Amino acid sequence: MLFTKEEKVELFDKIAERYYDRNFGTMLKADIDTLIFSTYIEHCMKYGDPYDDYTLSIELGITESRVRSLKERKQLQYPYPDFNWKDSFVVLISKAKYNDVKHLVQMNIQDVNLMKEVRHFVYVHGWFDEFQLNPKLFQCRLDFFVSLCKELEENSDIQYDEDTTKQLKLLAKNDTQRSAIEKIIDGDIGLGFSQLIKEGTDEIITELLRTIPFCGIANKAIKELIKVLAKHI
Numbered sequence: 081m082l083f084t085k086e087e088k089v090e091l092f093d094k095i096a097e098r099y100y101d102r103n104f105g106t107m108l109k110a111d112i113d114t115l116i117f118s119t120y121i122e123h124c125m126k127y128g129d130p131y132d133d134y135t136l137s138i139e140l141g142i143t144e145s146r147v148r149s150l151k152e153r154k155q156l157q158y159p160y161p162d163f164n165w166k167d168s169f170v171v172l173i174s175k176a177k178y179n180d181v182k183h184l185v186q187m188n189i190q191d192v193n194l195m196k197e198v199r200h201f202v203y204v205h206g207w208f209d210e211f212q213l214n215p216k217l218f219q220c221r222l223d224f225f226v227s228l229c230k231e232l233e234e235n236s237d238i239q240y241d242e243d244t245t246k247q248l249k250l251l252a253k254n255d256t257q258r259s260a261i262e263k264i265i266d267g268d269i270g271l272g273f274s275q276l277i278k279e280g281t282d283e284i285i286t287e288l289l290r291t292i293p294f295c296g297i298a299n300k301a302i303k304e305l306i307k308v309l310a311k312h313i
Contacts, residue, residue, distance in 0.1 A: 083123060091119045110153070117150045118158040125160070132190055148192045148215070155193045165197035166232050166297055173229075173304035178222070180312045183277045184210060185305070186219040198228075205231060207270075223273035226289070229305060230269055233298035240265055240293065247291050251284050264288065282312060 124131040133144040176187045189195045209220040252258035264272035
């Protein structure tokens, strides 16, 4: 790997800062490894080189679990300034799978730091995911996933005009569905979709998602989710 002169100078300056200000030899080996790794992975990200766990483990001669640990330490000590977990998450939705038997949205999230951000977001909102031993698999119930997508947009209260409200109510085919849709219109999207899932009405769920006026990044996320669900209708 060929580093630019600017990258080499920046790395030396960071090392010098930790050695030549009456602190020589105080830097732990783990911190040195993290600093060197941070320069390496940011070079990969800047020039479009692969930096998945497997590729880095082969190139560096260490285990994938060590790579993941270094990625965590790097983000804590030298956070990447352009890292926006919400944007990264939305991009991955297009590759998600939907288990229409268990009503689970399943996603492969390779980036350990992105996974941590998504799970933290889920937990602080009082939802939960279906935890797996596979550290790269994120999955949660469809109703939770819809709520997650909605809350990606700050100030995410949805405003329904009269025409949209009528369209939503027309989708109901029985009292249970009507009750669920009314809950959604009243602002309780999680509970409303939870009721519809029990009804086993993926078609109505998809049409609802198309009709509800999500905005901003939530709208982008829902559009990708609709594509995933459409494959199972």
